[in-house]
Amino acid sequence: MGKEILDLAEWKSTLTAFAKERDWEKFHTPKNLATALSVEASELLELFQWLTAEESTLLPQKNKDEKLRKNIEREMADVLVYLLRLATVLEVDLSKALQEKMAENAKKYPADKVKGLSKKYDQY
Ligand SMILES: [Mg+2]
Known part of the structure; x- marks a missing residue:
């Protein structure tokens, strides 16, 4: 399998053009985009x-339920669309935000302390 590449900047431009062509930018306020993301x-x-x-765990196996799997993929794409639109409108650098959040998570959840545990950081 080839390397998975998601060019965030490229997709942000594509989605902005998509909205612009349809005169939808006026609807893409941060509130509306955050709402759409949640929906x-x-x-x-x-x-x-x-x-x-168990059924949800079996889902990644191909041919299990192709229609359901496709629907899951479509909804995941919808989530990503609105996350990227929100990042564009709020001028958030998602790569930087992701890096910073994962650095925080690494500090909050040191592997040697939390390995195998599902506790929140304030519970151990
Ligand atoms: Mg949807």
Whole structure:
């Protein structure tokens, strides 16, 4: 399998052009984009709503339920679309934000302390 490449800057431009061509930028306020992001995350969650834990674990296996898997992929893409639009409108450098957050997470959750535990950082 080839290296997975997601060019955030390229996609941000593409999505901005998509909105501009449709005169939708006026709707893309931070509030509306954050709302849309949450709605799409909920649509993703809805697909898992009545699955057992085991059924959801089996999902990554191809050919299990192609239609459901495709729908999950589509909702994940929707989430990403609105996250990228929000980052554009708020001028957030997502690469930098991700790096900083993961550095924080590494400090909060040192592997030697939390290995195998699902506790929150204030519980250990
Ligand atoms: Mg959707």
